[in-house]
Amino acid sequence: MYKIFLLIVGFQISIFVQAQDMTALVMKVKAKLDQVNDYEADGNMKTDVSFIKAPVGKVKIYFKKPNKFRLKKEGGISLLPKGGVSVNMSSVIATNDFVALAAGESIVNGTTCKIVKLLPINEASEIVLTTLYIDEPNLLVRKAITTTKENGTYEMEMNYGVYAKYGLPEKVIFSFNTKDYKLPKGITLEFDDNEKALSDAQKLKNKKGRVEITYANYIINKGIADAIFVK
């Protein structure tokens, strides 16, 4: 009986220790990301949502600590998934109030990654759970799956290049579930029977939405005015 008790206590301690280890790993990743106080980058944004016909657009991306993020299309209109406006890792792990639990290992794009489940301590947090796939040797988050209270689950996959030392990706693929889109013809004033266009939209229906941003020309820690983030 005593041995069983010791075994259970030992198991609990090992889980606790493992959780502590993951917190340390996440904090190391966060420390790497924290080198960047602000950045500005050029980008190409591709929107792949079943009900949106949009060309690839040139965008300007701005970030400032702790979680100010703006994606701006010069003189134009940009469409981003709701809830995922802050498409960057610094926003995902912006606070220290989380519990990090180990959940095994997985391979993401040929890189072995530690899977870490991040649970926010603050009950008011919009994020319910974040799963990070961390490339431990390079301290880079290769993939993140975030479940939110209001906006469902979205997934980010990051590819890194020359700015990997700052933890900044050169490509982010953002996947999310889209809701149905339908406007009454009385509002759109489309009384014609546009069957061809409908079948095209239909063909793409039920597809998961994707936004792909390719980053270039990062300008890091040069200071960004707060006015940039005001819409």
Added chain:
Amino acid sequence: MLTLIQIELYKIFRRPRTYIAFGAIAALILIIQFGLKLDGKSYSDFLMKDIGGSMVIDGNIINGYLLCYIMLQLLLVHVPLLVALIAADMISGEANMGTLRLLLSKPYSRTELLLAKFLAATVYTIMLLIWLAILALFLSMWIFGLGDLFLMKSSYVVLINQHDVFWRYAGAFVFAALAMVTVAALGFFLSIFAENSIGPIVATMSFIVFFTILSTLNIPIFNVLKPYLFTTHLISWKEFFDLKVNDANEAIIGSIQNPQRIITSALVLLLHIVGFVGGAIFIFNKKDVLS
């Protein structure tokens, strides 16, 4: 021939009723611009409420290009009435005033006279559309600025890069001119049968309303007729504002989703113009003119 056209144009622009159309278009456009300038945010929020469930839109959707699209959608349904006011009066107006016989006594053939009258009605129609373009497009561009064109269709949305929009409007206005000239041709055709203007004007509008309802009704038995009704093709200018997408669902800049539909519609409308004007000339040449 040119002299005849000039005389007919003089007759058209001498009448006060001609300017009703220009005034009505200006009033409608200015009131829409005024409303959207004051409360464009509420209008865009209303439009966005469905898409807002999934996406966040950054940027100003209420710009000159969108305004012009909204106004074309609203006005091109009603412009046929304004076109009919003049086109359906071209022959019947002369008959009503008792000047038709006098006109035919001039040293021109009936065909020449009819063609001159139709061309004058065409010039009026095109001028009406140029007026519409100046107010709806250029004035809106000046008041509201330029930007990407964000169009919400019933089952999808289209985002057109601002540098890819202007030529589409040029194409849309040329197409709209063809559509309105078809209406003018119908009014002109009907005007040879009456001796007062009201009849052909009302008849033209009745034909348009009747065929538009047939064109928009989704009853399978009428679907066979639709491709042959000119009203089905009047709104094909909208095709200029739909982009083609590639296999990766990227919209192709400079593309049109269904260019064949524009070509087919233009040909159908041209055939109607030739049919109405040819029919009018044929019947009028055989007609015993008594008024």
